[in-house]
Amino acid sequence: MTGVVPARARQYFPNGQGKPLNNGRVYAYHAGTLDPMDTWQDANLTVLNAWPIELNSRGECLIFMSPMFLYKLVVTEEDINGVEVTVLIDDPVLAGGDKPLTPEFTADYFSGDGVTTQFVLSVNPTSENNTFVHIAGTYVPKSAYSLAQNVVTFTTPPAVGTNNVEIQTVQLVEFSASASLISSQVAQSTLNAQAAQDWATKTSGEVVVGQGYGAKKYAQDAGASAANALASQNAAAASASAALIQAGVYVDEPTGRAAVADGVAFKVQGSGNVAAYEYRRVNAGTVSTLIATYPSINYVDDTFHERFFAAQAKSFEDRRMRVQTQRKKLALVLIGLGQSNNAAYNTPVSPVSVSNTAVQFIGGNAVGDLDFYPVASNHSVNWADVASYVPWATGTVEHPLTGAIIMLEGLFPKIYAHSAAYGGNAILMLSGAARLANLCAFVHRMCDFARADGYEPVVAYTLVQGEANMSSYGLLDEATYYTHLSSYTRIAQRVAAQAMDAPHYKAPIILHNLAESSHGADSRGVQNAIGRVAAETPNAMLGGHLGQWALNGDLIHGYGNGFRQRGEQDGWLFGRFFTDGTIFTGLYPVDAFRSGDMMTVTWNRELERDASNPIASLLNVGYALGGAEYVYDGTNYVAIRGVSVVGRRTTFTLASNPGAAVGTEEFRVGMQTTNAAGGTWPQLAAGSQFRSASLQDRWVSPYDGTTQYVWASPRKLPVRAA
Amino acid sequence: MKTPFDVPNFFAGFRFINDPRYWDADNQQFLDQAGYGMHCKKTAGTVTFGNHAPFGREGILLDNSCQFQIEMSNPWEITVLAIVKGHVETGNQINRLLLFGDAVTSSSNGQLHVNANVSATSLVSTMATPNAGQSTGNNTHTEDVIFATAFGFDQEMRKGYRTTDGITVTESAQATATVNGNATSPGWNGNVGLSGLETNRYVRVGNLSGVIGDTAANLTNYLNLFALFFFHGRTLRPGSTTLAKFKAMLDSEKAWYGAA
Numbered sequence: 003m004t005g006v007v008p009a010r011a012r013q014y015f016p017n018g019q020g021k022p023l024n025n026g027r028v029y030a031y032h033a034g035t036l037d038p039m040d041t042w043q044d045a046n047l048t049v050l051n052a053w054p055i056e057l058n059s060r061g062e063c064l065i066f067m068s069p070m071f072l073y074k075l076v077v078t079e080e081d082i083n084g085v086e087v088t089v090l091i092d093d094p095v096l097a098g099g100d101k102p103l104t105p106e107f108t109a110d111y112f113s114g115d116g117v118t119t120q121f122v123l124s125v126n127p128t129s130e131n132n133t134f135v136h137i138a139g140t141y142v143p144k145s146a147y148s149l150a151q152n153v154v155t156f157t158t159p160p161a162v163g164t165n166n167v168e169i170q171t172v173q174l175v176e177f178s179a180s181a182s183l184i185s186s187q188v189a190q191s192t193l194n195a196q197a198a199q200d201w202a203t204k205t206s207g208e209v210v211v212g213q214g215y216g217a218k219k220y221a222q223d224a225g226a227s228a229a230n231a232l233a234s235q236n237a238a239a240a241s242a243s244a245a246l247i248q249a250g251v252y253v254d255e256p257t258g259r260a261a262v263a264d265g266v267a268f269k270v271q272g273s274g275n276v277a278a279y280e281y282r283r284v285n286a287g288t289v290s291t292l293i294a295t296y297p298s299i300n301y302v303d304d305t306f307h308e309r310f311f312a313a314q315a316k317s318f319e320d321r322r323m324r325v326q327t328q329r330k331k332l333a334l335v336l337i338g339l340g341q342s343n344n345a346a347y348n349t350p351v352s353p354v355s356v357s358n359t360a361v362q363f364i365g366g367n368a369v370g371d372l373d374f375y376p377v378a379s380n381h382s383v384n385w386a387d388v389a390s391y392v393p394w395a396t397g398t399v400e401h402p403l404t405g406a407i408i409m410l411e412g413l414f415p416k417i418y419a420h421s422a423a424y425g426g427n428a429i430l431m432l433s434g435a436a437r438l439a440n441l442c443a444f445v446h447r448m449c450d451f452a453r454a455d456g457y458e459p460v461v462a463y464t465l466v467q468g469e470a471n472m473s474s475y476g477l478l479d480e481a482t483y484y485t486h487l488s489s490y491t492r493i494a495q496r497v498a499a500q501a502m503d504a505p506h507y508k509a510p511i512i513l514h515n516l517a518e519s520s521h522g523a524d525s526r527g528v529q530n531a532i533g534r535v536a537a538e539t540p541n542a543m544l545g546g547h548l549g550q551w552a553l554n555g556d557l558i559h560g561y562g563n564g565f566r567q568r569g570e571q572d573g574w575l576f577g578r579f580f581t582d583g584t585i586f587t588g589l590y591p592v593d594a595f596r597s598g599d600m601m602t603v604t605w606n607r608e609l610e611r612d613a614s615n616p617i618a619s620l621l622n623v624g625y626a627l628g629g630a631e632y633v634y635d636g637t638n639y640v641a642i643r644g645v646s647v648v649g650r651r652t653t654f655t656l657a658s659n660p661g662a663a664v665g666t667e668e669f670r671v672g673m674q675t676t677n678a679a680g681g682t683w684p685q686l687a688a689g690s691q692f693r694s695a696s697l698q699d700r701w702v703s704p705y706d707g708t709t710q711y712v713w714a715s716p717r718k719l720p721v722r723a724a
Numbered sequence: 725m726k727t728p729f730d731v732p733n734f735f736a737g738f739r740f741i742n743d744p745r746y747w748d749a750d751n752q753q754f755l756d757q758a759g760y761g762m763h764c765k766k767t768a769g770t771v772t773f774g775n776h777a778p779f780g781r782e783g784i785l786l787d788n789s790c791q792f793q794i795e796m797s798n799p800w801e802i803t804v805l806a807i808v809k810g811h812v813e814t815g816n817q818i819n820r821l822l823l824f825g826d827a828v829t830s831s832s833n834g835q836l837h838v839n840a841n842v843s844a845t846s847l848v849s850t851m852a853t854p855n856a857g858q859s860t861g862n863n864t865h866t867e868d869v870i871f872a873t874a875f876g877f878d879q880e881m882r883k884g885y886r887t888t889d890g891i892t893v894t895e896s897a898q899a900t901a902t903v904n905g906n907a908t909s910p911g912w913n914g915n916v917g918l919s920g921l922e923t924n925r926y927v928r929v930g931n932l933s934g935v936i937g938d939t940a941a942n943l944t945n946y947l948n949l950f951a952l953f954f955f956h957g958r959t960l961r962p963g964s965t966t967l968a969k970f971k972a973m974l975d976s977e978k979a980w981y982g983a984a
Binding site: 275276280282291292293294295296297306307309310311313314316317318385389440441442443446447489493496497499500501503505506 | 725727729730733734735743745757758759760761762778779795797800866869870879880882925956957978979980982983984
């Protein structure tokens, strides 16, 4: 900035007598104040004067003042007594005999037509830096135009509009101050001084009217600045993202499309979590094909995995909490699995009917329609079968689940029941890929219904396995049967967990024995396999042999009342599971040894013999006593003549001493190979007269009021030497 | 960020990343992230991990030499999301990513495959059931670019659905109403014999040729698999809330993988 010297560069000041003010002083202040102001000895304002300025012997000094301010000059001299007295006060003083410079803004308006790029200004700004251009109110960067003399040339012609091109020019012009203006500036100057004081002392609010704000305001501004800094940081991250996807990033898809040839890929800048989009141009007139979306760098880090696993943990916890909070609203989804002995069969029985708390799929007016397919077909459930549900009704048939429902009514507010039981190939049907869909359909639809009704579903299975899988489909030996049955139960429990949305839930599953005996050792192996799976599968229970209940004339399926009573046992077992957590493992022998003609067998719980059980009439007494057998070397039976029962131990008296231990002796229960009549379907003889002695292991049948018991499950085990 | 856990009935999921949270090297299996234990067990070959553009995301090479199986409790209605990249040099090459079951004739298995087309479109993916031949139709993709492709079935509508963005869902023609819902249930077509009992409940992963026992590497037609997610139910039904949730999840997955 160039300073301006008043009138003459070297100022002369006279004293009160009109003579040179020898060794006088000049004090420079801001106009109207006593705020000291700088003055200079040169026009470029580089050499400061002392303050105050000491006049020379001729009363002169060099004094240049800033053209930006108004000054007050106070001239003093020393009187005869050495006391400094004021000779002159000039207030205000304009800097210079020349007029000071002041910025002057000029605005030119033009109307864009979309074609014209050059516009002539009314003044010459001398530099682009002295111009400010707005088009339709939007600031135009200086890179978008150039200046030559007073002609502005745009890179892109401004769009059509009336006076939409505004070009503002700033120039320094001579300051022309009227007295009133000077007065107002003095006043303003005073205000400024007050503002400075307020700024330094006030902590809030405006310092003076129109003069800005106090410290608090500036602190707020500082906060805003911090936000701006953060924005800058994000912008830098975005730039880094742009760098990540390298060059060739266009502003938008049309721009990129216009820049590349057909078939060429290009990137377009994204926003937020998207750093860029990648397109492939089809042709100039078609929106390009989006082929990739690139995440921003902020999005690309291991937090992705952390969030994934956090979601996983939350998902598991949500499930647990949902079940916990819904405990009082649990509804049971009860599914019968397996063969025809879990399907509808025979004739319905009375007198006890289920209440309306139990429902079944709409797919049949009775439970028979959906659940008994006698052949190995690829059934997958039709939507119409499972679209809704109807009250449980046995119709013209009976179903084991009827007994289970009766026992469970009251324990659950609602029971959704159905049967995924098939003909002779239960394992095959439900462990095959397509057939699994049936089980999934039933369980998922039932769970959906429960949720729609406001309950949280819990799934339970009752399973019948046995003879048909052996005789019809060749699952003969124990190892094969065990393998497939294990898979079958595992998958069924997984389906339940998935349908319940509860990964850790292991649905209770009751297994029943129904193995034929015509395959000899393999038949017994299958019985054993069922027992092993029941023991090893989480939450599995063993319900014993179906032969304990009355069977139909085909010697395979139960009578209607036998069906219902067996179902009552299932309901009783589920009831214990859901009320006190009991996992009933059945009654079976765990150890056997022989000394001479005395064989001692230990069981897993206290037991008793019911010699009145009519099954005795079906047993081949030449071999078995109450369903218990002894085999010396795998083929030769020795009849049992007597038994005593004490607690968990039974002592059997053999008809004769078979001799020394041979290592292949077996004790069997519920596995008799021939019945009393030597029939070809000896399943009838597969039950026993041994039952649990615990009062907790019995119940009263709602069907006929009789006491029902838990009977020994078919099992074999080696007999060791005493 | 949304995850598969934000979509109802998420029942199995895998990321094919060499990280112990996803890959159990001791037992050579990818861990089921949904929590139901349906792990993706290797049955043949050696797992080859690799990082892929644009973000260096890790996936595995499926060239028919390395194969897996999932013991799938095969839902009645299923939705599958696969994040894949395909390289195919031979027209009409069918790369069977998923095969439901082990019928000797590959078309007898429900399947999701990525197909090199002879037409201008270089790559398509589709999913089909073996029964009644229900197919979702083709999603189109770009070769050598990571893409996301999703398919689902709807028993009530008897339709298949497909999408790549969760917005545009293309519906198949409605399957003929039959006595059962096999048309919209991927699985294994045919009576199950004892010999197939142990294997037909599995979903095969990576048996690209569809020929059981064939593990010959295909050097000119192969896939890179990044993630698989399975959902039960008609997740993709147009206009449904589940579709909206699926889209949100899909957006997150695509953004992370840089998938088209």
